[in-house]
Amino acid sequence: MKLYEIAHSRAGDKGNISTLSLIPFEESNYTLLKEKVTIEKLKVHLQHIVKGEIVRYEMDNVQALLFVCQNALESGVTTSLSLDPHGKTLSSYLLEMEI
Amino acid sequence: MKTIRIGSGAGFSGDRIEPAVLLAEKADLNYLVLECLAERTIALAQKRKLANPDLGYDPLLEKRIRPLLPHIKKNKVRLISNIGAANPLAAAKKIKEISIELGLEFKIAAVLGDDVLEFVELNKSSLQTLETGKSLAKYDILSANAYIGAEGIVEALHQGADIIITGRVADPSLFLAPMLFEFNWESTDWEKLGRGTIVGHLLECAGQLTGGYFADLRHKKIEDLANLGFPFADVSEDGLATFSKLPKTGGLLNLKTAKEQLLYEVVNPHAYLTPDVSADFMSVQLKEIEPNQVQLFAGGGNEKPKTLKVSVGYRAFFQGEGEISYGGSDAVERAKLAGEIILQRFKSEQSEQSEQGFFQINANNKSEGLELQIALSETGGKKDQIWDLRIELIGVDSLFQGSLQNSKPTEVRLRVVGKATTAELANLIGEEVDALYTNGPAGGGGVRKNTIEQIGIVSVLFPRELIEQTVIFV
Known part of the structure; x- marks a missing residue:
């Protein structure tokens, strides 16, 4: 299953x-996300894009x-040659991750 | 408990005009805030100010402000905006001019103090950038603006201003200012300042709270984005707030849209730093109380940072770019061939010219499969060079380095972009793409090329005592 099926994101x-x-989408899936979307797994998913450290904040207060x-x-942003220098589209890329 | 109503009428310099007009007209606002600056906006504005000292404010200022003035006069709404960009004083004068034309009288104030270019120029050898640790002396500096807090706006409100125009005031501080003024919060009441800042953070991107930048067609359908309604908040003395939008406007405000905006651009939810406070998002609670009404309760704050962040704009490089489209079932192959031709052209120019030191491109061809991503290592800082030449296919690998691919597109656009030390060199990139018309693969069409001078931004920290905000009425 892709994250896209159960979650949304903004970059x-x-x-x-x-x-x-x-x-x-359903707060009951928050625990599942915490379990499945670990920093290690995300690093693999983002390996061609993120070159530095990733920190994960668990915001239990808003279940996100x-x-x-x-x-x-x-x-x-200001000196990247990328077509999307802000990385706005990375939210969609995150949601392509298989769990 | 006393409450005030604050509307958010713009979330960036290019935002729509009408939603703010609708808010000013129909939302019973006490305050309307227009947030119009991004990281680089001020540096670009500074460039315009250098060319003409009467400019340097947001180019859409007149278009955005003129239709608001009759409504804010009639409904007694006070207007706060950082639309002044690099020249708040000129912006305030321009608004004065428009108001006189319309026969409307306002007390209009400009808040100054964020422009610290002079100090930064003088001290650049002792200032290091946060991003690279390099001395600022290595940069060709164009602008330096400190993110300043709410106090100048609060002072202007105390002096009776109806319209307050600023430069680089931090986005949430624009919203916090009327709360500080109306509720007389102590400037060290960190919990309330933190909450007010969280309210400002939720409002600062306008339509991004009410269903803008949210929709998809499967799980997140949003009605009538063509008439998106912008948000307003009823903020009470304890710093908590209820967010809504006008009836009969498009969009949606619910827990999901609010959560997306709450977490947007937050680098540390324990300590969201502004010039006024370090806001704590970890205790924030949100509740949907009615359709299109979300309540914020809890949320806190800690002592404000001792330093202010200064954005330094510098002349980075000239960016040359060219694009051309290919269609048909072998579109990708022909576009890749076109990219290879371009690369070969630059490589051969390099060998021809390298003895004169004209070109220096280090090719490192990482092309494999569908991916045609050629990164050339940076050799910046030397004279007359093109570097970081990048060749990619829009529709294939321009967004995620080719990491997501399933089917083969039947139309694709080759994009070639690179950095150059001069505009003339940067132009070569577009010129080479243009020449693909009669020299490249079959069926290439729709060439576009351009060259721009790219302004980069780096940050330095600045002792806050060195910044003094002043309020000038025009």
Whole structure:
């Protein structure tokens, strides 16, 4: 199953950092996401994109995960040559992850 | 308990115009905030100010502000915006001019103090960037603006301003300011400041709270995005708030849209730093109380940071770019061939010119399978070079490095982009793509090319005592 089936996401940017939220459609799936979307697994999924560390915040208060990915935007929004320098589309890429 | 109503009428400099007009007209607002700056916006505005000292504010200012003025006058709504960009004083004067034209009287104030270019220029050898650790002396600096907090706006409100125009005030601080003014919060009441900042964070991207940037066609259907309604919040003295949007507007406000915005661009939810406070998102609770109404309760804060972040804009490089489309069942193959031709052209120019030191491109062809991603290692800093030449296929590998591929597209667009030390060199990239018309594979069409000077942003930390905000009425 792809994350897309059970969760949604929005990507944000700060300099060369990409922030990726992961929010289950049904709050009952929050525990499943915590179990399945580990930093190790996400690192593999994002291996061609994120070159730095990934920190995972478990926001139990709103039943959502937040991934903060360092060195993810090819030197950063203002100097990246990427067609999508903000990495806005990375939210869709995250949701393609198989669990 | 006293409450005030704050509307969010713009979430970035290119936002739609009408939603703010609708809010000003119909939402019984006390305050309307327009957030119009992104990381690089001020640096670009600074460039315009250098060319003409009367400019340097947001280019859409007149278009955005003019239709609001009659409504905010009639409904007694106070307007706060960072639309002043690199030149808040000129922006305030421009708004004064428009208001006189419309026969409307306002007290209009500009808040200054974020522009620290002079100080940064003088001290650049002792300042290091947060991103690279390099000395600022290595950069060709164009602008330096500190993210400043709410206090200048609060002062302007105390002095009776109806319209307050700022430069680089931090986004949530634009919203926190009216709360500080109306509720007389202590500037060290971190919990309330934290909550007010979280309210501001939820509002600062306008339609992104109410169903904009959210929809898909399967799980997340959103009605009438063509008429998206922007949000407003009823904020109470304890710093908590209820968010809504106007009836008969498009979009949706529910727990899901609110959560996406709550977590948006948050680098550390324990400590979301603004000039005013370190807000704590880990205790935030959200509740859907009615259709299109979400309540925020809990949320906290800790002591504000001792330093302010300064965004330094610098002249980074010239970016040259060219694109061409291919269609048909072998579109990908022909586009790849076109990319290989371009690469060969640059390589041969390199060998011809390298003795004169004109070109220096280090090719490192990582092409495999469908992926045609050629990254050239950076050799920046030297004279007259093209570097980081990147050749990719839009429709195949331009977004995720080719990591997601299932079927073969029947139309595809070759994109060639690179960095150059001069505009003339950067132009060569588009020119080579253009020449594919009569020299490349069959059926290439729709060439577009352009060259821009790219302004980069790096950050430095700055002792906050060095920043003094001033309020000037025009």
